[in-house]
Amino acid sequence: MCQSLRDDAGAAAAAATVAIYLMMDTGLMAPVRGWLARTERLLGNRPESPTHAPVAMARTYERFMCGDAESAVRWAERAIELGGRQGVPLAAALSRVAAARLVILDGSVERGLELLDEAAVSVVSGELDPLGAGMVYCELICAMQGLAQYDRAEQWTEVMERWRVGHAYGGINGRCRVHRAEILRLRGSCSAAEEEALKPCRELWPWMRREFGRPLTELGALRRAPLLAAQVEIGIAAADVGTARTATAQLSGIAETFPSRALTAAAALSRGRVALAEGDAEVAVRESTEALTGWSEVGAPYEAAVARLVLADGERLRGRTEQAQVQEQAALATADRIGALLPTRGPVPAQHAPSG
Secondary structure (H helix, E strand, O other): OOOOOOOHHHHHHHHHHHHHHHHHHHOOHHHHHHHHHHHHHHHOOOOOOOOHHHHHHHHHHHHHHOOOHHHHHHHHHHHHHHHHHHOOHHHHHHHHHHHHHHHHHOOOHHHHHHHHHHHHHHHHOOOOOHHHHHHHHHHHHHHHHHOOOHHHHHHHHHHHHHHHOOOOOOHHHHHHHHHHHHHHHHOOOHHHHHHHHHHHHHHHOOOOHHHOOOOOOOOOHHHHHHHHHHHHHHHHHOOOHHHHHHHHHHHHHHHHHOOOHHHHHHHHHHHHHHHHHOOOHHHHHHHHHHHHHHHHHHOOHHHHHHHHHHHHHHHHHOOOHHHHHHHHHHHHHHHHHHOOOOOOOOOOOOOOOOOO
């Protein structure tokens, strides 16, 4: 319509809007790039305007999601500057979140978390409309959960849950429920998590196909962390200790680069599993004890129960049967309380004799 009226500026703004919502709702980069190209063609050499801010913000995420961190940083800086100067708070807020996540992925975790807290100010100050606020909430929580900063993620999820009533609509309702389901599962409320996770399957389907798989299931190394933990468990079950050892080393490196109690606990448990498979009882007990402490501090009862099973096997390998039974009983009691099944365990290997 705008183009038929020869309103290129209006058409550019409309094209930029389409690009942003395609990106947020589908994650399909080809159509996003197409709409951005149209926007930039319509803008041409026009003077700076409010439309330039969302274009820069969309370019930030397009580059970010395609792995071009260097370009994403430049676009984020431009989007934040344009959003402030042109009065487009959503562009500035989302770009601040992207900039924070880029800082985190570069290894500066504490600085990145500070920037995320700064980005959150735009939401709680009320300067964004409901749809924009929902987008920023979702990006904030995704960043926290991707970093395994579950305490922060839970706090922001509670804030988002209170905000959702009377404000969220469309796909935002479903996103809120996904985040809540993830936290409920972590805290051991398995039945409530399942119930909460099924609702967004209905709510998200008409709005965003990209999100549909998330209720039933960060970029780069952070996204690999849970897969590496699973690879360790599978490798040991398949008697492939070499693969498990390699995956453990990679997971430990991620936990060092992006420190959090959850990642540290996951890495410790993997080291305990490998030590147990190699017959090193002392290391198995030490590492699984660290994992148990970490998961307990996080407030993740299922993960803590699994750590107790590895600890029990380590104690049994050391010949301390009573201590092993105590840990097993505690793990089973936790599983019964939260309604979860614990993993099947294989036979405890023989302890290696100390060298020398």
